[in-house]
Amino acid sequence: MTQEQIRQANANLRNQSPLDIIRWAISHAQGKAIVSTNFRPYEAVILHLVTQAQPAMPVLWVDHGYNRPATYRHADSLRQKLNLNLKAYVPTVTAAHYEAVFGGVLEATPQNEEKIKAFSALMKLEPFQRGMRELAPVVWLTALRKAQNPNRAELDIVTLDNNFHSIKVSPLFYWTDQQMEQYLTLHNLPNEWDYFDPAKADDKRECGLHAAWGGKAVHA
Secondary structure, eight states: OOHHHHHHHHHHHTTSOHHHHHHHHHHTTTTOEEEEEOOOTTHHHHHHHHHHHOTTOEEEEEOOSOOOHHHHHHHHHHHHHHTOEEEEEOOSSOHHHHHHHHOSOOOOOGGGHHHHHHHHIIIIIHHHHHHHHHHOOSEEEOOOOTTSOTTGGGOOSEEEETTTTEEEEOTTTTOOHHHHHHHHHHTTOOOOOOOOOTTTSSTTSOOSTTSHHHHHHHHO
């Protein structure tokens, strides 16, 4: 898609429902659409919507080995409840190996910034790149929302993703937390708040999947 086509798509989709946006995305995917997830809070919304539109859509999940027990239980619950076509990718280095060699997860401080990025590149971005390469999507559906952090406020429903060479579509981009809560309640879907992503270390940071620096780290 050209930048003008993307601009027009965003204008046309701005007031469409998330399910209609997903259907639009599938129609432009040439049979190659995927959705990614990390099973963080509210992820059940995008996963439920996707399974309404295309039940067997591949669900790309990077399991870096540092999820909390509650997140693993939540992932398994959603997999069964929604019959997800889950495609899990793991790093080439185990969490135990990383702990022994590099000392484990770090706090989000300016002094730790480069080390956190290195963690993300090895434990999250590399397996994600491998998954994207094998699944080769034309359209990549995400649960990105404008309200999540300042970096994402500059995006839109449809963008060209230069890191992974796909059309990135975020059907929930303009939804509020309240709308997400209402959807979960309406469809009797579980949520899970005991979530932590060591590749971000802070919700206001980006792990690299949706930031320009991630492309350089992945291909390094």
